[in-house]
Amino acid sequence: MAGAATPAAAAAQPPVAERIWRRFSPAQRLARFSVYLVIVAAIAASVQSVEVIPEFLADAPEQVVDLLTRMWPADWAHYPDTVHDALIETLHIATLGTLLSLVLAMPVGILAAHNLVPSTPVNLIAKLILVSSRSVNSLVWALLFVGIFGPGALAGTLAIAFRSIGFVGKLFGEALEEAQRGPIEALTAAGAPWMSRMTYGYWPQVSPAFWSIALFRWDINVRESAVLGLVGAGGIGMVLDSALNLFQWPRVAVVLIAIFAVVVVAEVVVTQVRRRVI
Amino acid sequence: MLTLKHLSKSYVAGTPVLTDVNLDIDARGITAIIGASGTGKSTLIRCINLLVEPTAGEILFEGADLARLSGKALRRARRHIGMVFQEYNLVERLSVMENLLSGRLGYVSAWRAWRRKFPPDDIRRAYELLDVVGLTGFANQRADALSGGQRQRVGIARAVMQEPTLLLADEPTSSLDPKTSVEIMELLTEVGRSRGIPVLVNMHDVELARRFADRIIGMGDGRIVFDGPAAALDDATLTTIYGGKGWLH
């Protein structure tokens, strides 16, 4: 009978009428309750102290509609003279930044994978690099690189690359750690050196994951690179910034539509490539 | 008890799965529906509680035509029809107790269900049923930690929790090994007989059907081709139901 496999000792069960059913143990309920309490307290504290002027909030829908009416009709003539070039520059920033991040992230990802580099301190340092890369937003990275290299696409490309290292390196490291041991052990047994184990043992296993991560990140980077110009790091964001500063709303509309179109196209490209190649 | 009149169903227009099924189920006893795969056994069972909507015909149950019901009236009728599924269909991430209590959902408001505030009577009955199906002590196990046989026991207990006046079972043993299949059929018939609930079960194992059913209905090509006591099921009838002869003996 099934009763034989009973985990919670069946023999010790009290009569039916005395059994009490609870979904969670008291300690589990306490834990959940504490989280609820913290959430409610955080919301209450935020609502109370945040500096929001209620009139502005009430006014918001009207203002948004007003903004949209000022944007329309869009200034299409603006597209060929400046927007187009800036858009292409944005795509270059996203693509070059992604490629650079792949080059930089691969060694860090390898150092973070415990089965490849069996040294915990090295793994931790590599992971720290990855976490810092992700914690600093791409706009902040852009500010840093504008400070170093001056305004322009170079700063933007580096910002995209450094922001992406954490993402690519983390996922790549995880893919490496999940790799099947069998083929690698076979190569080790055959006396293959480290480099051969990498190229013939690991790479064939992780390359689909690697290209899929790269594509995924490229898609994200196309979106990200569109805003870098706001801090002077090149691309379409600079055109947006100047149009905003001059209150040229119809031009803003053109830029926004262009960004939207490019983001949609990037997403379609990524889905298609993923379906066909990977 | 349950009467099906001229029941027909076609998923794609022009290719009927069920054609003009007429059937009377008595207030007690085990009725087995047998037939080859794809002859509409499952569709027939699912039509009864309208998990599949019939294309035409009547389903008379407790004085109403279920085929015409919808919304609240349909939900009220469904409460009285317990159902056991081939793949158990337990909510995997919920505990055994929560799965049993889900049989009471037709009677408890959504708000109480959400907070798991079920009447003490329901919980007491659930514990009794766990003892009946041999799963004492399993109340807080998650359903995905159980074996196939144990899951089907929970499935039966959940159906009985509804206090149904009719139990449907859609291939309840097809995913189980032969020994467990017999145990599950024993449990199902025992539960049905002791509580006076008629059981309508479809299965493709002729031997199990012979062993447990009082009445057997043979289906072929969407129609009823045999209807009689288990003893009357002979090789000639089986040949008309399943076709061919080579598989016998």
Place this chain on the structure above:
Amino acid sequence: MSSPAVAALPADPFRRSPWPRVAMVALVIYVIYACAQLEVSWARVEIGLENAGRFFARLFPPNFSRWELLVKGLQESLQIAVLASTLGIVLALPIGLCAARNLMPSWATWPARFIIVSARSFHPVIVAILFVKAVGFGALAGILALTLASIGFIGKLFTEAIEEISDKEVEAIRATGASFASVLAFGVLPQVFSRFIGFATYQLDSNLRNSTMVGIVGAGGVGGTLFAAFQRFDYDYVCAILISIITLIMIGEVLATGVRAIFIGNATLSDVFRRGGAHRREMHLEDD
């Protein structure tokens, strides 16, 4: 193996498809072309590297002397993140549910999908700029922008999670005569709950990161302080702000891990403190 089969083997067993090599060459050509387009040259990089030395020297030691302004900024960022996450999640749940094609008719899924797609189409910073223009400088613009971003992200993932659930479990609950709300509570929610907690905590993390940045465009939070410090070349203060932001984000990640342990792993508080991040379910959905 018989001899005809041996004869059929290619002459060079290591010969591969030529396409990877062609793709590599194309990639290299593209990189050279794009670098030329962006006017990226080794000379510029060299000048930059010289600058970098001076730049990093000025970052250290971090200067915490104006900590009051810093704390005020961080506080506002936190408020923005908390309120935007709350509003975003509360709004995203019904919208995401309406967008699920396996539960809802198409007249409900289309508008819901439209909302989700439009909320996702722009970077939160761009949305923040527009809200700053619409409702003025300050936290409100940041809250609205990040709320919209949260609706897009959580709405999309929640919809996908619901569309991937097992119909069988839902069918069984429906067969008991349960109402739609009860079917949601017992058939749908248990199947998507752990994933929902996963991306809700992820979104809180993500909103925290973004809330430290929307200030760059005037939408409140510590980002404004950061941007101002950059523009004044106040690099030691910049360093102090960056350290604080990274610390805040890491604390946020630890808290999120704890919440996931409690709600997904049914952990107790002492489990959480003892194991720290032992129950970790990493998610592959970084999108900020």
